Amino acid sequence: MLCRGVRILSLHSVRGRNLLYQRKKMTSGEAPLHDLIKPLGWLLGTWRSEEGFGHYPTIKDFKYGEELQFFQVGQPNIQFSFYAWHADTKKPMHREIGFIRIKPGTNQVALIGAQNTGLAEVEEGHVEGQEMKTETQTLARLSFGTPPAIRKISRIFKRNGDVLEQVLSMETENTPMTTHLKISYQKVN
Numbered sequence: 125m126l127c128r129g130v131r132i133l134s135l136h137s138v139r140g141r142n143l144l145y146q147r148k149k150m151t152s153g154e155a156p157l158h159d160l161i162k163p164l165g166w167l168l169g170t171w172r173s174e175e176g177f178g179h180y181p182t183i184k185d186f187k188y189g190e191e192l193q194f195f196q197v198g199q200p201n202i203q204f205s206f207y208a209w210h211a212d213t214k215k216p217m218h219r220e221i222g223f224i225r226i227k228p229g230t231n232q233v234a235l236i237g238a239q240n241t242g243l244a245e246v247e248e249g250h251v252e253g254q255e256m257k258t259e260t261q262t263l264a265r266l267s268f269g270t271p272p273a274i275r276k277i278s279r280i281f282k283r284n285g286d287v288l289e290q291v292l293s294m295e296t297e298n299t300p301m302t303t304h305l306k307i308s309y310q311k312v313n
């Protein structure tokens with residue numbers, strides 16, 4: 125009871141309000157960009173598309189929508205979430221969250237991601253100007269994951285003004301490296 129009282133009082137104090145303000149700034153992406161991730165600053169923000177195109181030799185072509193968020197809190201990493209939905213029904217589909225890091229003093233990047241399908245992955249690659257290319261270095265999947273097993277993923281993100289393009293290719297146990305997704309997002313925030 126006493127602890128709760130102290131906490132409420134402290135949130136109403138000048139220091140408490142400053143702390144809250146700082147925390148809000150950090151979580152809303154207003155924190156100063158860490159020097160190490162400045163080469164990836166062009167990714168930051170919210171990107172959205174209703175015009176994603178999906179293809180793979182083993183499935184029917186499909187359309188989808190997706191929103192990407194890239195944000196930072198002053199640490200040397202960018203946090204991301206990718207949320208896709210069905211083009212017609214708008215039902216949630218593929219979802220992925222993770223972080224992007226840069227090897228200090230280089231243009232070498234690592235993308236560390238977890239997918240709702242049960243895949244966890246580290247991709248590595250490079251950033252050159254406003255283009256980032258990565259491919260799988262390490263991959264883990266559920267012991268009860270749905271086949272076919274993924275062997276490798278490769279992605280290219282490229283920004284051109286307020287448009288961000290992504291091309292994602294994958295190799296499975298049955299199919300060699302082939303493009304699965306092509307999508308152009310508009311910057312919405």
Ligand code: HEM
Binds near residue numbers: 217271294296299
């Ligand atoms: C890293 C990201 C992704 C990976 C690794 C991945 C992986 C796969 C795999 C392995 C398959 C089955 C292919 C086969 O049967 O040979 C598949 C199918 C499919 N994927 Fe993805 N996918 C990804 C992202 C997405 C996204 C963003 C969407 C957007 C909605 C999507 C929609 C689909 C659809 C609709 C199918 C066909 C499902 C079916 O016919 O049952 N995928 N994906």
